[in-house]
Amino acid sequence: xxxxxxxxxxxxxxxxxxxxxxxxxxxxxxxxxxxxxxxxxxxxxxxxxxxxxxxxxxxxxxxxxxxxxxxxxxxxxxxxxxxxxxxxxxxxxxxxxxxxxxxxxxxxxxxxxxxxxxxxxxxxxxxxxxxxxxxxxxxxxxxxxxxxxxxxxxxxxxxxxxxxxxxxxxxxxxxxxxxxxxxxxxxxxxxxxxxxxxxxxxxxxxxxxxxxxxxxxxxxxxxxxxxxxxxxxxxxxxxxxxxxxxxxxxxxxxxxxxxxx
Amino acid sequence: xxxxxxxxxxxxxxxxxxxxxxxxxxxxxxxxxxxxxxxxxxxxxxxxxxxxxxxxxxxxxxxxxxxxxxxxxxxxxxxxxxxxxxxxxxxxxxxxxxxxxxxxxxxxxxxxxxxxxxxxxxxxxxxxxxxxxxxxxxxxxxxxxxxxxxxxxxxxxxxxxxxxxxxxxxxxxxxxxxxxxxxxxxxxxxxxxxxxxxxxxxxxxxxxxxxxxxxxxxxxxxxxxxxxxxxxxxxxxxxxxxxxxxxxxxxxxxxxxxxxxxxxxxxxxxxxxxxxxxxxxxxxxxxxxxxxxxxxxxxxxxxxxxxxxxxxxxxxxxxxxxxxxxxxxxxxxxxxxxxxxxxxxxxxxxxxxxxxxxxxxxxxxxxxxxxxxxxxxxxxxxxxxxxxxxxxxxxxxxxxxxxxxxxxxxxxxxxxxxxxxxxxxxxxxxxxxxxxxxxxxxxxxxxxxxxxxxxxxxxxxxxxxxxxxxxxxxxxxxxxxxxxxxxxxxxxxxxxxxxxxxxxxxxxxxxxxxxxxxxxxxxxxxxx
Numbered sequence: 001x002x003x004x005x006x007x008x009x010x011x012x013x014x015x016x017x018x019x020x021x022x023x024x025x026x027x028x029x030x031x032x033x034x035x036x037x038x039x040x041x042x043x044x045x046x047x048x049x050x051x052x053x054x055x056x057x058x059x060x061x062x063x064x065x066x067x068x069x070x071x072x073x074x075x076x077x078x079x080x081x082x083x084x085x086x087x088x089x090x091x092x093x094x095x096x097x098x099x100x101x102x103x104x105x106x107x108x109x110x111x112x113x114x115x116x117x118x119x120x121x122x123x124x125x126x127x128x129x130x131x132x133x134x135x136x137x138x139x140x141x142x143x144x145x146x147x148x149x150x151x152x153x154x155x156x157x158x159x160x161x162x163x164x165x166x167x168x169x170x171x172x173x174x175x176x177x178x179x180x181x182x183x184x185x186x187x188x189x190x191x192x193x194x195x196x197x198x199x200x201x202x203x204x205x206x207x208x209x210x211x212x213x214x215x216x217x218x219x220x221x222x223x224x225x226x227x228x229x230x231x232x233x234x235x236x237x238x239x240x241x242x243x244x245x246x247x248x249x250x251x252x253x254x255x256x257x258x259x260x261x
Numbered sequence: 262x263x264x265x266x267x268x269x270x271x272x273x274x275x276x277x278x279x280x281x282x283x284x285x286x287x288x289x290x291x292x293x294x295x296x297x298x299x300x301x302x303x304x305x306x307x308x309x310x311x312x313x314x315x316x317x318x319x320x321x322x323x324x325x326x327x328x329x330x331x332x333x334x335x336x337x338x339x340x341x342x343x344x345x346x347x348x349x350x351x352x353x354x355x356x357x358x359x360x361x362x363x364x365x366x367x368x369x370x371x372x373x374x375x376x377x378x379x380x381x382x383x384x385x386x387x388x389x390x391x392x393x394x395x396x397x398x399x400x401x402x403x404x405x406x407x408x409x410x411x412x413x414x415x416x417x418x419x420x421x422x423x424x425x426x427x428x429x430x431x432x433x434x435x436x437x438x439x440x441x442x443x444x445x446x447x448x449x450x451x452x453x454x455x456x457x458x459x460x461x462x463x464x465x466x467x468x469x470x471x472x473x474x475x476x477x478x479x480x481x482x483x484x485x486x487x488x489x490x491x492x493x494x495x496x497x498x499x500x501x502x503x504x505x506x507x508x509x510x511x512x513x514x515x516x517x518x519x520x521x522x523x524x525x526x527x528x529x530x531x532x533x534x535x536x537x538x539x540x541x542x543x544x545x546x547x548x549x550x551x552x553x554x555x556x557x558x559x560x561x562x563x564x565x566x567x568x569x570x571x572x573x574x575x576x577x578x579x580x581x582x583x584x585x586x587x588x589x590x591x592x593x594x595x596x597x598x599x600x601x602x603x604x605x606x607x608x609x610x611x612x613x614x615x616x617x618x619x620x621x622x623x624x625x626x627x628x629x630x631x632x633x634x635x636x637x638x639x640x641x642x643x644x645x646x647x648x649x650x651x652x653x654x655x656x657x658x659x660x661x662x663x664x665x666x667x668x669x670x671x672x673x674x675x676x677x678x679x680x681x682x683x684x685x686x687x688x689x690x691x692x693x694x695x696x697x698x699x700x701x702x703x704x705x706x707x708x709x710x711x712x713x714x715x716x717x718x719x720x721x722x723x724x725x726x727x728x729x730x731x732x733x734x735x736x737x738x739x740x741x742x743x744x745x746x747x748x749x750x751x752x753x754x755x756x757x758x759x760x761x762x763x764x765x766x767x768x769x770x771x772x773x774x775x776x777x778x779x780x781x782x783x784x785x786x787x788x789x
Contacts, residue, residue: 052364070369072271080365102277103366 001028002064003155003186004049009058011044018044020210021058024188026203028154031177031187033201035194037240041210042190043083043159049188050080050157062155076104079153081144083160093119093135093143094128097150104151111150118146121172137164145173149180156180158189162196174200194236206239214239274368275376301388309392316396329499330483336491340418343386344426386422394419403501410507414497417514421490424521490517676735676746679753680728683760687728690760690767691720728756 004026011019019041026032036042047053049060051069060067065074088096097118101111119125122142127135132143141164148156156177162170170193177187177200191197197204198218205215214221222235319335322328363373394415402408477483486492493510501507698717735752738744 050365069364070371072367072369075365075367078365078367082365099277103274103368 002026003028003030003062004032004188005061006045006049007059007061009045009048009060010056011041011048011053012056018210019048019055022207022210022212024049024205024212024215026186026188028184028186029181030203031181031189031201032203032205033197033236034188034190034205034207035192035197035236035240036207040207042207044210045207046157046159046188046190050078051075076151077154079148079151079156081141081148081156081158081161083163089132092129092131093124093139096132096143097147100147101150106151114150118150121176122146123169123172138166138169141165142169142173145176149176152180152183152185154185156185156187158187158191160191160193161189162191162193170196194240198236204236271372275372278363278366278368278373279376305388305392308389312392312396316393316401320401324478327478329487329496330477330480332495332499333483333486333489333492334477336495337486337489339390340422340491343390344422344429390419397498401498401501404503407502407507410503410511411497411501414494414507414511414514417511417518418490418494421514421518421521424518424525428521428525490514676732676739676749676753679750679757680732680735683753683757684728686757686760686764690764694767694770728760731756 002025004024006022006024009019009022009024010017022041022045024032024034024045034042034045044053048055049062049067051060051067062074063077065071068074088099091099094115097115098111101114106114119128122145124139124142124146127139132140135143141161145158145161148158158177161173161177165173174196177189181187181202189197189201201218203215203217204221206213216224224235315335319328319331322331364370397415398408398412402411487496490513493514497507497510698714731752735744735749739746739749
C-alpha cells in the first residue's frame, strides 16, 4: 500500500523554484532516506509532506488521503520529528510525553506505561523530572522522537533524527525505526548523517537543486557502479560528494601558504 | 496531570493544549508564574473594588437619560481602551500565527488559531472585566428570565471584542517600530487612567460639576454610542429583562458578531490559511533612538551627544525617575478632576523607569546594545521587577486619585515649570557626563567598588532631587504667605539658569571627550 505519495511536488518562492516536480512513493514497511547537499530542498519537501507548507503545485497523499492540515483523523496517525527545538520546553520530559499521549488519545494507564518505557529506552530516566530547557541537543532530539512514537504512528517523518546523538543513542533510534517498519509503518527521514541513513533505510532518494536525481532501493543502490576515484568511505557519502558542485578537497589559501612557509 | 475528559476527543485535546500553551506563554513572557498570578489577583481585587464602587453608584443616579448615557460612556470607553491596548500590545501577531510546531499535532488550524486568540485576548481581561460581568449578570438581570439575556449580551460583546482585536491585529501584523512602542506606553497609561478615573468617581460618589452632568445627559454623541455593541449591552443592563427591545439588541449583537467573524475568516484569515506554517519572523519594536542610530549614516559629535542625552533619559533608572517626577509635576498642575492626573503621571513614570530595569546599562553600553538587540514591546512589561512596581504605583495612583487637589495658581505654575526644567537639565547633564567618564557596564556598586563613581552618582542623584525639594519648600512658603509669588518665581528662574549653565558646561566637556575618543568609545565592548 502506498502510504506516502507525492506527485509533481513543486514549491517556489517568487521566481525561485526550491522543489521542482518531486515524485515520491513510500510503502508500508519502507524507510526512505531522503538525502542531498545543503540547500537541495530536503526540508522544504519534508515540510510539504507534513502539511506545514502548502505546495505551489502537485499533491501529497498520506494513507490514501490528501494531506490536509485540518484533517485531524489523518494527523492522529502521523508521527513528526522536526529538526528544530522541542515545543513546550517549560515542561519536564515526563510531562511532555504524558501530554502527547493524551493528545494522541491514549488512556491514562497506557500513557503512563509507554512514557516510562520510552524514557528508559531513550536513556532519559534520570532527566525525566527536569525541564526540557535543561536538556542537551541530543536529549531534546530523543524526547521529541519518544513523543512522536508514543502512539505507534503508521507514518513517521523525521528531519535530521541523528543530529547531536551519541553512537549508542543513534543505534537505539535505528533499531526502533527498523522495528516500526517491520510492524508496517512507513518512514521518511532526511539526514546529513549519511552512514546512518545508508544503514537504516530500505530505500534512498537523492535530491539536488530541488529535483530528485535518484530513487531506488538500498539493494539497487549498492549495485550501482562505483564512482571514479571512490575511496573507502560510504557509497552514499561518495554519491553526495560527487553531485555537490564544489571541489571535493577544498583548502584555505592562507593556511596552505602558512604550511608552505 | 489529571484527566479532563475522554482522551482523544476534540474538547479534551483543546483543553490539554490550553494547559500546555498557558505555561508556555507565561514562560515566553519571562515572568515568573507567581508574579503573574500575584498581578492577576491584584487586578481582580482592583477590578472588584472599582466594580462595586462604581456600578451601584451609576445605577443609583435618578435621571434615566444621565444614567443611560453614563453607562454607554463607561462601556464604550472600557471596550475601546481594552481594544487599543490589546491591539497595540499584541501587534506581534506572528506569535499567534506561528503555529508550525503545534500544527503537527492532530489539531486543526482554526482550533489552534481560536485557542491562541482566546488565550491572548479574552484571557488577559478576565481579571479586569470579570467582576463587572458577574455583578451585572447577578444584580442587573431584573429577573431569572433576564439572566440569559444579560449573560448572552455580555458574552457576545466579549466575542465581538475578540474578533475585532483579531481583525485589527491581522491588519497591522508587521514589524513594529518605535512609534507603536511609544503608543503602547500611552495606551497603557490611558487604560490605567481610565480605570483610576472610574474608580475615583466611584469612591468620590458623584459628579460634582453641573456642566459635566448636563453635557453627559444631553450629549448626542453619547446617545449615538448607545447603538454600538458596548452601548447595546449597556442598554440591556440599564433596563434588564426579556423584553422585545432587549431581544432586538441581542439580535443586533449577534448580527455584528456574524459580520465580524465572516470578515475575519473570508477576508483576512484566508491569507494565512494559504501558508499554514505562518510567518516565522519575530516582530519586534525598538526604541526610536535605536532606530535613528541604525539608520544614521553619519553622526556628528553633537548629534551623538544629543542622542546620548535622550538615551540617558530613557534608559537610566535614576534619570527616568526624574523624568517621571517631572511628568508628575506637570500633570498634577492641570486643574481638572483634582488629583486624577497624578495617576497617569505615576504610571507613565513607572513604565519609563522600568523600561530597562534589568539592565542598568550606562549609555554607551545601552546604545551598543540597542544597535544589535531591538527591544520587543512586551519586554517593557516583563522586565524583572516591573510588575511589582506597577502594582505599587497603581495602588499609589489609585489612592492619589481619590484626593482632590486645589488649583495651585499661575505663579506657582511658573515656579514649578522652571524647577521641572531645571531637574530635567541636571539629570541629562549629570548622567550623560557620568556615562562618558565610566563607559563600562555598571554591575552595581557592590561588584564595582569605584569610589569616584560612587561619589559622582550620589552627588548627581542628590542634585537632581534638589529642584523637587525646593519646589515643595516654595509651595509651602507661598501657601503660608511667607513669600510673594514674584520672589518664588525669581528663585525658580535662578535655579533654572544655574541648571542650564551646568548642563551647557557638561555638554561642552562631553563634546571634547567625544571628539577625542570618537565613536569607538560608545561602541566599546562593555565586557572590557
